Structures are given as structure tokens and as C-alpha cells.
Amino acid sequence: MSAGVVAVLAASGLATADPALVLPLQSGLGDSVFGILLWFLDQWYWLMDWVYYFTGLEMLNPRYRFMHRAILVGLCVGVMAPLIGTFLVHRQLALIGDALAHTGFAGVAIGLFLNAVFDLGVSPYLTAVVVAMIAALFIELISEVTDAYNDVSMAIVLSTGFALGTTLISLNAGGLAVGVNQFLFGNLATVSPQSAAILLVLFVVIVGTVAVTRNQLLYVTFDETAAAVSGISVNWYNRVMVMLTAMVVVGAMQIMGVILVAAMLVVPVAGATQVSRSFSESLVVSVVLAELAVLLGIAVAYYGGVTAGGIIVLVAVGIYVCAVALGKVQSARGERDAPEMGSIEADSVDVGTETGDD
Amino acid sequence: MSANDADRATVAGRAEGETATSEDGPVVDLSGVTFGYTATPVVEDVSLTIDPGEYVAVVGPNGSGKSTLMRLMLGLLEPDAGTARLFGERADRFDDGERIGYVAQQASAAKGMPITVREVVKMGRFPHVRFGRLSSEDWAIVDDALATVGMSAFTDRRVTQLSGGQRQRAFIARALASEADLLVLDEPTVGVDAESVDAFYNLLAALNAEGITIILIEHDLGAVVEHADRAVCLNREIYFDGSTDEFVESDALVRAFGAEARLLTGVRE
Numbered sequence: 001m002s003a004g005v006v007a008v009l010a011a012s013g014l015a016t017a018d019p020a021l022v023l024p025l026q027s028g029l030g031d032s033v034f035g036i037l038l039w040f041l042d043q044w045y046w047l048m049d050w051v052y053y054f055t056g057l058e059m060l061n062p063r064y065r066f067m068h069r070a071i072l073v074g075l076c077v078g079v080m081a082p083l084i085g086t087f088l089v090h091r092q093l094a095l096i097g098d099a100l101a102h103t104g105f106a107g108v109a110i111g112l113f114l115n116a117v118f119d120l121g122v123s124p125y126l127t128a129v130v131v132a133m134i135a136a137l138f139i140e141l142i143s144e145v146t147d148a149y150n151d152v153s154m155a156i157v158l159s160t161g162f163a164l165g166t167t168l169i170s171l172n173a174g175g176l177a178v179g180v181n182q183f184l185f186g187n188l189a190t191v192s193p194q195s196a197a198i199l200l201v202l203f204v205v206i207v208g209t210v211a212v213t214r215n216q217l218l219y220v221t222f223d224e225t226a227a228a229v230s231g232i233s234v235n236w237y238n239r240v241m242v243m244l245t246a247m248v249v250v251g252a253m254q255i256m257g258v259i260l261v262a263a264m265l266v267v268p269v270a271g272a273t274q275v276s277r278s279f280s281e282s283l284v285v286s287v288v289l290a291e292l293a294v295l296l297g298i299a300v301a302y303y304g305g306v307t308a309g310g311i312i313v314l315v316a317v318g319i320y321v322c323a324v325a326l327g328k329v330q331s332a333r334g335e336r337d338a339p340e341m342g343s344i345e346a347d348s349v350d351v352g353t354e355t356g357d358d
Numbered sequence: 359m360s361a362n363d364a365d366r367a368t369v370a371g372r373a374e375g376e377t378a379t380s381e382d383g384p385v386v387d388l389s390g391v392t393f394g395y396t397a398t399p400v401v402e403d404v405s406l407t408i409d410p411g412e413y414v415a416v417v418g419p420n421g422s423g424k425s426t427l428m429r430l431m432l433g434l435l436e437p438d439a440g441t442a443r444l445f446g447e448r449a450d451r452f453d454d455g456e457r458i459g460y461v462a463q464q465a466s467a468a469k470g471m472p473i474t475v476r477e478v479v480k481m482g483r484f485p486h487v488r489f490g491r492l493s494s495e496d497w498a499i500v501d502d503a504l505a506t507v508g509m510s511a512f513t514d515r516r517v518t519q520l521s522g523g524q525r526q527r528a529f530i531a532r533a534l535a536s537e538a539d540l541l542v543l544d545e546p547t548v549g550v551d552a553e554s555v556d557a558f559y560n561l562l563a564a565l566n567a568e569g570i571t572i573i574l575i576e577h578d579l580g581a582v583v584e585h586a587d588r589a590v591c592l593n594r595e596i597y598f599d600g601s602t603d604e605f606v607e608s609d610a611l612v613r614a615f616g617a618e619a620r621l622l623t624g625v626r627e
Contacts (some may be wrong), residue, residue, distance in 0.1 A: 090471040215484045222471060222481065225462055229432050230485045230536065231455025273472050277516045282472040
């Protein structure tokens with residue numbers, strides 16, 4: 001990972017283009033990848049323009065490219081946050097996202113610091129990803145050594161990250177306060193093409209990894225011991241999981257901010273848990289709920305002139321409350337169905353009397 | 359991860375000679391195994407061989423190291439001294455997970471997770487499909503396993519809505535779906551209603567008759583005596599290892615549980 005940082009620093013040091021467009025990805029491959037991402041962004045603008053012409057929604061006005069980018073980032077976050085969150089919540093690891101977000105803040109501070117001192121064009125989000133992933137591995141290794149995830153080690157990592165961040169920023173002094181606010185609370189208007197590109201890369205990595213390892217992640221989440229017996233390397237998948245979490249958290253930080261980012265990992269998943277029966281259903285439902293919260297939240301933020309992160313979380317919590325109510329109704333109806341189910345059962349040893357005693 | 363796989367491959371390669379000869383060899387082979395979480399050993403100098411097709415119960419008082427012994431057998435723990443072998447390979451390096459079915463005490467699985475019975479049983483096929491999708495053949499095996507444990511009508515039920523007995527059946531179905539040669543059960547009937555317990559032991563007997571090796575960690579002595587062929591009485595060391603009939607007649611139980619009583623009252627040996 002440190003080699004990666006060096007490469008990034010070297011690449012951006014060599015870059016001579018307009019500072020606003022200087023990219024940490026500027027090596028041969030990085031260039032072409034970024035080219036593809038920009039092309040994709042152009043297609044997205046085009047699509048959004050069409051949606052604007054059809055719906056006439058003011059927030060999609062082609063003059064507001066930043067809104068198009070914010071919606072793209074929001075949609076990606078709405079997929080990957082609950083996707084990863086589902087695996088975290090059911091392992092009682094809901095707060096790891098918060099811990100990693102705070103170390104991500106330290107990463108942002110390091111990025112700003114490097115930019116200020118060495119005049120590098122590194123995106124603070126990139127340093128945030130690196131620092132958060134190191135912290136994630138650190139939490140995981142602590143838990144492997146001590147044999148348990150404990151809230152104490154997580155609290156220590158969380159506060160260390162935040163302390164480091166604030167210290168570095170105070171070292172920088174002046175001129176950075178506005179920038180810090182943007183990272184703490186998120187901002188729709190400051191999603192640059194560069195950070196949108198970084199997010200797209202994170203999105204592909206996260207969704208791809210989960211798609212490939214979904215079997216193993218599910219088994220490890222549901223029953224760690226049985227997963228280990230069945231030959232799955234539990235530690236490896238735990239490491240993968242926390243690294244992905246670090247990526248999601250930093251990706252979502254752009255619009256959610258450090259402080260509220262953990263909510264996207266947890267709230268839609270909690271809502272989906274209330275109404276879903278199967279695991280695959282809960283994945284789909286949590287993504288739908290998250291997208292709903294993100295889109296409604298961005299719209300309210302735009303028209304109401306409020307901070308997007310806060311309103312997205314409030315909408316998500318509102319949806320969660322509705323999901324709880326719906327879940328209660330569902331389970332009440334389910335209990336009524338229960339005896340019927342039992343009578344179909346061929347092996348009648350243990351059926352009928354105890355169904356639905358949840 | 360690829361490095362890890364390569365490492366495993368060489369381990370498998372090295373062990374290949376042994377595996378070839380171990381087809382008829384013991385399923386579990388512990389010799390002189392000692393293990394402790396701290397300096398005090400929980401399991402001390404245990405030697406135990408379990409052959410294919412056996413139905414073995416491991417009994418002992420609470421805290422006697424039963425579950426630790428099981429974890430050592432399965433390679434979840436590495437012995438401090440002695441060797442643990444599973445199907446002829448070093449247990450902690452063994453990764454042929456499709457040969458082992460495992461049913462835990464029900465507390466171990468995630469609570470409150472939305473997941474259906476069928477999805478739980480599906481996990482039994484994961485060692486076979488690894489990163490792929492389940493084929494229709496795999497799904498057929500899953501449904502067969504559900505039918506065997508009499509849970510076909512509950513396939514789309516959420517696991518959290520089941521009773522203890524039904525949930526335990528689902529976990530057994532998962533072990534069955536893995537088409538394992540060895541079934542390891544750790545106090546599977548804790549929290550299960552009496553009627554289901556009987557049905558459950560009948561199922562185990564039927565599976566054993568089909569040639570599946572069964573290792574049962576059990577606190578309920580009555581069940582052990584009634585159902586298993588061989589009993590291993592453990593309290594840090596092995597106090598008894600032989601047929602269940604002899605076990606009833608021997609004084610192993612008194613010695614094993616009595617030793618615990620003396621320790622509890624503070625009189626050390």
C-alpha cells in the first residue's frame with residue numbers, strides 16, 4: 001500500500017497540467033482509466049439532460065453539472081453502502097463504519113497537509129481511502145490477535161483518527177476551515193469530476209468484490225465457525241470486508257460527511273431487516289431504501305437549501321420507521337398464517353404448536 | 359489470496375501420499391494432544407482415533423474441554439503439543455471442507471438476520487461451488503436435505519421465526535447438503551423440545567446407518583447411552599473410551615465428574 005502512495009505522489013508530482021485537473025492517477029494506465037471515467041461522466045450528463053427535458057426538474061438543469069455528479073455519487077453510495085452494511089450489521093459491526101470514517105478524516109487532513117506543504121495535487125479523498133484502509137486492517141488485526149471485535153479498540157482507533165485529523169489541520173492553520181467543513185458534513189456542490197471518478201472506481205471494486213465472494217461473505221457473516229469448518233479462510237474474508245468498508249465510507253463521505261456516513265451503512269439495512277424474509281431480498285430492499293433516501297434527500301437539500309448529509313439521514317430514518325411499522329403488520333399477518341403452514345408438513349413431529357412463537 | 363491458495367496447494371500436494379492411503383484410515387486421529395487457552399491445559403494428553411462409520415459421543419461435565427476437543431479435531435485450534443489429524447491430513451491445514459458437516463450449539467449463528475431456511479441449507483453447497491452459482495443439481499441436493507429432516511414446508515420461512523427444534527433441523531439439513539463424510543455436532547439438542555430430540559436422534563441413527571461418521575458432543579448422558587455406539591468420557595483427560603454399554607457399568611462417570619467436584623471445593627490433587 002505504501003508503494004501505491006509513493007507511485008501516486010510521484011505521478012502527481014510529474015503532472016504539469018492545469019492544477020484543477022491534475023490527477024493522482026497519471027501514469028499510462030491511470031490516464032486511460034480516467035479517460036474512460038470522464039467519458040462515462042459525459043454520458044451521465046447527457047442522460048441527466050434528457051431527464052431534465054422530460055421532467056423539467058430544476059435541479060437537473062444542465063447548467064448545474066455539480067448536481068448531476070452529486071446524483072451519480074448518491075446513486076453509487078446508495079448501492080454500495082447498504083451492500084456492505086448488510087454484512088456488517090448482522091455481525092454486530094455497525095459502528096466500524098463510524099470508526100473508519102473518523103480515520104478517513106485523518107486521511108483527508110493528511111492529504112490537505114501534503115497539498116499545502118508540498119503543493120501536490122493529490123485528492124484528499126485518495127489519501128483518505130489509503131489511511132482508512134490501513135486503519136481497517138489495523139482494527140481487523142487487533143481483533144484477530146485478541147480474538148474478539150471490541151468496542152474499546154474501535155473507540156481508540158476512532159478517536160485517534162479524529163485527533164490526528166484535527167491536529168494536522170490546526171498545523172496547516174487558516175484558509176482550510178471551509179475545506180474541512182466540506183469533509184465533516186459533506187457537500188453536494190463540491191463533488192468534482194475528479195472525486196466522482198474516484199468514487200466510480202471504488203464502486204466497481206466494491207460491487208465486483210462482493211459479487212465474486214458473496215457466498216463466502218454470507219457464510220462468514222451468518223455462522224463464522226461453520227464457515228471455518230467448511231474450509232473458508234475466515235480471517236481473509238474479514239480483512240476483505242473491513243477494507244471494502246473503508247472504501248465505502250470514504251466514497252460516501254463526499255456527500256454525507258465524516259460524521260453521518262455510518263448512517264448509510266446501518267439505517268437502510270436495519271429497515272430492510274424488518275420487512276424482508278430472505279437474505280437476498282434484504283439486500284435488494286436495503287439498496288432500494290437507500291436509493292430512495294439519497295434521491296429524496298438530495299432533492300430536499302437542493303430545493304430547501306439544507307445540508308444534504310443531514311437530510312438524507314433524516315429521510316432514511318423516516319423510511320426505517322415506516323419499515324418497522326410495515327414489519328409489525330407483516331409478522332402479525334404471518335402469525336395468522338402459521339398453523340396453516342404446519343398442517344402441510346409431512347413430518348409432523350414438531351410442527352404446529354410452536355410455529356410463529358418468534 | 360492467490361499466494362494463500364498456492365500455499366494450500368503445496369500442503370495438499372505434500373499430504374497427497376498420506377491421503378491416498380488414508381481412505382480407509384481413521385477419520386479423526388489425535389495423539390498426545392494438549393491444549394490450553396492460558397498456561398493451564400484445558401485438554402491434556404488426549405489420544406483418540408475415530409474410524410469411518412463410527413457413532414461416537416464425547417461426554418463430560420461442563421468446562422471439561424469437550425468443545426475445545428471438538429475444535430482441535432476440526433482444526434479450528436492448533437494443539438500446543440501432540441498432533442491432530444483429520445482424514446489423514448494435519449487438522450489445522452485441512453481445507454477439504456466439503457467432507458465435514460458441522461452443527462453448532464444454536465447460539466453461534468447470527469441472530470435476527472433475515473435469512474430463509476433454504477438459504478441456510480444452501481450454504482452447505484458453498485464448499486462445492488466456491489465462487490460460482492448453485493446449479494440445479496445443487497438445488498436438488500438442498501431440497502433433498504430439507505425433505506430428509508422434514509422441513510420441506512418451511513423452506514421459505516425466516517429462520518428467526520422457527521422454534522429451537524426446527525432451527526436445529528435446518529442446521530442439520532445444511533450439514534447434510536454438504537454431503538459430508540463426517541458429521542460433528544456440538545450439543546445439538548440444547549433448547550430443543552423433548553419430542554424433537556427423539557426425532558433428531560432417530561435421524562442421526564439413520565444417517566449413521568448410511569455410513570456417515572458421527573461425532574456428538576453431548577451433556578445429556580441419557581441420550582448418549584441410548585443412541586451412540588461408543589462413548590468418550592472427558593474431563594481434561596480421557597477417563598473412559600469404549601462402548602456405551604461398558605461405559606454405563608464403569609465408574610468413569612463418577613471419577614470424571616467427581617474430580618470436578620473436588621476441584622470446585624478447592625481440594626487440589
